[in-house]
Amino acid sequence: MVRLNMKYFAKLFISFFLIGVHSAVYDFSYSSPNFRDRKGINPRILVLHYTTSCNDNAVNWMCDKKSQASAHYLVGNAGTIFRLVDEKYSAFHAGVSYWNGIKNINDHSIGIEITNFGYTRDESFKYFSEKEIEKCAYACEKKWHPYNACQIDSIISVCKEIIFRYDIKPHNIVGHSDVALGRKFDPGPVFPWKMIHDHGIGAWPDMETSLNKVEIPSSISVSWVQNYLHKYGYDCPLNGKADSKTGDAIKAFQMHFDPYTKNFGIPDEMFCEKLARLIDQYIVE
Ligand SMILES: [Zn+2]
Known part of the structure; x- marks a missing residue:
């Protein structure tokens, strides 16, 4: 006590x-x-x-x-x-x-x-x-x-x-x-x-260090994007389909982590690298 x-x-x-x-x-x-x-x-x-x-x-x-x-x-x-x-x-x-x-x-x-x-x-x-x-x-x-x-x-x-x-x-x-x-x-x-x-508040992908447990995919698939967005915390479907809810999750991620992207709503290479790094830094034990 x-x-x-x-x-x-x-x-x-x-x-x-x-x-x-x-x-x-x-x-x-x-x-x-x-x-x-x-x-x-x-x-x-x-x-x-x-x-x-x-x-x-x-x-x-x-x-x-x-x-x-x-x-x-x-x-x-x-x-x-x-x-x-x-x-x-x-x-x-x-x-x-x-x-x-x-x-x-x-x-x-x-x-x-x-x-x-x-x-x-x-x-x-x-x-x-x-x-x-x-x-x-x-x-x-x-x-x-x-x-x-x-x-x-x-x-x-x-x-x-x-x-x-x-x-x-x-x-x-x-x-x-x-x-x-x-x-x-x-x-x-x-x-x-x-x-x-x-200032010590919230997550941000570290683009310099090497990844430990997660690999950045060589080709981008809907199921990888869905799986990792969901793993990070987003309410992203896991149905393998590029549907509108998956699009909304991609946009939300970009608004937070890649706000000046020219590919808003599209999971480009930068999107995948940032998502993979965040999972590696904060989620995978
Ligand atoms: Zn609000």
């Missing part, structure tokens, strides 16, 4: 240390009623989202019972981290979803929303100046609003604490697009997955 308490205090101390390093600002003044009991399940997945909005009004929306939507945290435009649901509860952020054999992602995860408009569309001109729209980057057949440096600093900070608290594995740090194939596209391909990986 004494040992357990010591471990808890050590974790608490390091958590405060991590907060201090990144000086993230938390706002605990909002609270969402949209949550339920976790049924004793420990979170082991971390899901990142964007709000599809240009300002932090999503905080109010998620605190409204009518929305039936929430997340544990929302990282606002200025980097403020709004805590909306206590981590001990299941927040309503993932909806119909699947990852790594798990279907009710909400009960098994922590959800973080980030204020971001997503991809540009006619409405963008209502909310953003032409200069701001010019900053949007082309990726995966759309133009996307960027995340700002304050937001990224706060995301790194809050994610580090969560990963530490629950020992969340790198390949279980995912986007909503990874767990809701064809239905969701957040946090979008311009979310800096590589950068946060360089």
Whole structure:
């Protein structure tokens, strides 16, 4: 018992240390009623989202019972981290979803929303100046609003604490697009997955080292693609057919790991190498 308490205090101390390093600002003044009991399940997945909005009004929306939507945290435009649901509860952020054999992602995860408009569309001109729209980057057949440096600093900070608290594995740090194939596209391909990986958050293929247990296929087959996407965690069919759901899984993978591909939706050589390396680094024992 004494040992357990010591471990808890050590974790608490390091958590405060991590907060201090990144000086993230938390706002605990909002609270969402949209949550339920976790049924004793420990979170082991971390899901990142964007709000599809240009300002932090999503905080109010998620605190409204009518929305039936929430997340544990929302990282606002200025980097403020709004805590909306206590981590001990299941927040309503993932909806119909699947990852790594798990279907009710909400009960098994922590959800973080980030204020971001997503991809540009006619409405963008209502909310953003032409200069701001010019900053949007082309990726995966759309133009996307960027995340700002304050937001990224706060995301790194809050994610580090969560990963530490629950020992969340790198390949279980995912986007909503990874767990809701064809239905969701957040946090979008311009979310800096590589950068946060360089800060110790999430998976990223190491293209330099030699592979240990997985081979990159010399010719690409549908069954290899399906098998390895499924092995990594995606809800990819295993039927040997190049169907639309397999296409959705390929696109989700590229939005996360190869966002500037010119072959969006096509499993090219880069796709296979990245997928093989991720399996080798994070999945195969
Ligand atoms: Zn989402």
